[in-house]
Amino acid sequence: MPARADATSPWRSVLAPSWSLGRGADPLPTFVWPVASAVLLAAAWSLAAGRFDVTVFPSPLAVAREAMRMAADGTIWEHAGISAARLAAGFAIGGAVAVPVGLAMGLSPFFRRMMEPFTEFFRFIPAIAMVVFALIWFGIGEASKLFLIAYNAFFSIAMATEMGVARVERSRINAVLSLGGSRRDTALLVVLPSVVPYILQGMRIGMGRAFATIVSAEILAANAGLGYLIYSAREFSRMDTVVVAIVALGLLGLAADRAFVAIARRLYRHTLPEEFGP
Amino acid sequence: MIRARFVEMVLPYLLSVAIMLGLWQLAATQVNPLFFPRLETVWRSFWSLASGDLGAQILVSLARILAGFGIASLAAVPIGLLMGTVPAVHRLLGGPVDFFRFIPPIAMIVLAVAWFGASDVAIVFLIGFSTIFIVTINTEAGVLHVVRNRIRAAQMMGAGFWQVFWLVVLPSAIPHALIGMRIAMGAAFSTIVSAEMIAGDYGLGYLLQEARTTLRTGNIFVGIVLLGMLGIMTDRVFRFLIDRFGGEHAGSR
Structure with missing residues (x-):
């Protein structure tokens, strides 16, 4: 019962409600919590895995062994590299189209209204639903996967860019104008720099969706990549391989997300939009 | 004018x-x-599907979403409240929850089928997996973002832990939970399509997959437009809820 945690107890700092005053310092060294958390997770996992066959629910040990094997013979690097390259290339294409479109939508109300019927409609369509058209239009090669990732990235980045333009402070634009700047100067000196963190935030949101899309696309139509690895392991009931690939996907996604945050922090130390969190 | x-x-x-x-x-x-596909082909596809079991396919997909989303949200909100309230729980669960959020739900499909068979349960599980971490994290953020002065005011007037929790923290956390649910609903739509395409026997994703193997692009187009409309409709429901119960978040788009 958090409210009654004894005021003199060293545990007060972690058991008293997060909003209570004067909770004091954490009694444990900082590394203890992540370790405890990992041990808890591994214990729960082993307990669950112990009741099933390895072809249904592999234990942490079996997965660790498989991970070592896949890291040693290079399988995991190969498939992860292919998925990562697809994501990066698709993102670059989607972003290259989305940023100018988003800027134009933010700067010109007429253009925004022209585009809105599509951005407002198509962004609700899961990219993977387009897989069939992607395959018909671009064939079963790399181009169809790049199209799906680019399609995915386009909406997140274009919407975020448009929002960034809308949130540019009027006073900063007026300052440039009153100092004799042209409209082009305001776009280049004020709007573009202040939109970059929003673009990064849009990429962050889009990246999560892009991961889901690439996995589905690789399951449905590919012969390499982490999604393919997962689906092909199914045929031999190698659930340990499946879990290794899943964890690799999670780590890749986490790394991409942290990279966007780090870039945004570095570029905009004091003026990050609130979406980036504390 | x-x-x-x-x-x-x-x-x-x-x-x-x-x-x-x-x-x-x-x-x-x-x-x-x-x-x-020509527009008249799409129109004809729509009517031939609509005179068949299109309505039932839509309902099956929506029922799966509703089941997985509902169960996961019911679990996620209390977990998020607990993580936001008790720092020890946050330190134990925060890391894993943050990591699982980055696993694309559809990557779990092979495990889900191994655990539950190629059944409704597997698809409902995947929808739940798409939902639970997003809603948990947003609910927790809601608790942590409660305006401190409101809590201090309540405490100053003698409110105990439960009074602060029910009267101040919970009402401020609900809008964040709703925002999380709105985001999660988008993820759930994406997951249901992939899941039904890969392992479905019925539903909108299955309809797309079937049209793919028979190369009926008119049907695919109908499926895509329907998905867009359903997505917009559910999004508007959450927008309405956020406007209605969202406090200072009302009106955000």
């Missing part, structure tokens, strides 16, 4: 939709109707 509003607001919409449909039809007649 009305005319000016028409030119400003409605005309661009009509213009752009007309241009888009025109280009599509042009592509359909000039390039290849298999690549770009």
